[in-house]
Amino acid sequence: MKVLVPVKRVVDFNVKVRVKSDGSGVDIANVKMSMNPFDEIAVEEATRLKEGGKVTEVVAVSCGVTQCQETLRTAMAIGADRGILVETDTELQPLAVAKLLKAVADKEQPQLIILGKQAIDDDCNQTGQMLAALLGWPQATFASKVMLEDGKATVTREVDGGLETIALTLPAVVTTDLRLNEPRYVTLPNIMKAKKKQLDTVKPADLGVDVAPRLKTLKVSEPPKRSAGITVPDAAALVAKLKNEAKVI
Template sequence: MKLLVPVKRVIDYNVKPRVKADGTGVDLANVKMSMNPFDEIAVEEAIRLKEKGAATEIVAVSIGPAKAQETLRTALAMGADRAILIQTDAEVEPLAVAKLLQKVVAEENPELVILGKQAIDDDSNQTGQMLAALLGWGQGTFASKVELADGAATVTREVDGGLETVKLNLPAIVTTDLRLNEPRYASLPNIMKAKSKPLATKTPEDYGIDIAPRLQTLKVEEPAKRQAGVKVGTVDELIGKLKTLGVVA
């Protein structure tokens, strides 16, 4: 069984993003970049499925600038077998990403696509669902547990009311949540081996996909700074202030 794992290069989650002075976007100059944390979980899950004997090959794919090769090399160092970079310097929206992945799926014929439920830069949570719709495949989103057996995937999902378990006939799409697993650190020997693993480079034009944006960013602003709190002397005073704010009736 072949697994396809899309990964995205984003600002490292430990870095506080800075807005450009002209408000046109987020400043990426000299900022540490890394693999989207939810995608790391997806790579780890694919590796675990391979270690269990449920999969035979893991293909990582990314859409982004040339530097996204570093992100793919991280996936290869973790345990992916080969990688594909669809190189573009343009900002690619979720629908265009899903269309490109649809073409990759047609070429690679994986039985399972595992990807993060969302990217921490735009928090769209759209690509997995859009890809499932384009392919006509079943989908298990927000997965906290994945099991493969008898040509089907049993996915435990995290929903507002607790947990929901669904069974998907393969091929299928699974998007990963935080509690699915704890991603491993790549060892030095595996980092060295990753340098020699196959990494193919293509472009959106190779797949005939128009990635022109459908949305226009008018302005980017930092969130308003949190206001200082106020101390109250009694419970009655606290309730009175809450009523004034409309928090309690």
């Protein structure tokens, strides 16, 4: 069984992002970049399925600039067997990424696609759902447990009311949540081995996909700063301020 794992290059989660002075976007110049944490969980899960004998090959795929090769090398250091980069300088939106991944899936013919539920830069939470719709495959989002058996995937997913367990007929699309697993520490020997693994590069035009943006960002701004808190002498004063000033009760 082959598993396809899309991974995205994003600003590292430890970095405090800054908005550009002209409000056109986030400043990523000289900023540390890394793999999207939810995608890292997806790579780890695919690797564990392979180690458990359920999967024979794990293929990592990324869409974006040339530097995304670093993200793919990280995925291969975790356990992916090879990587595919769909290289483009165009700003990719979720629908464009889903179309690119569909084209890659049509070529690779995986039985399972595992990807992060969302990216921490735009928080769209759309790509997995769009990909499943384009492929016509069943999907399970927000997965906290994945089991493969007899051509089916049993997925426990996190919903507002608790946990929901569903069975999917493969091929299928699964998006990962935080509690699915804890990604392993990437060791130096595995990083060196990853440098020798196959990494193919294609262009969107090679896949016959138009990646022109459909949405236009008008302005990006920082959230308003919180005002300083105050202390009150007693509960009665607190209630009065909540009622008369904050007007929340």
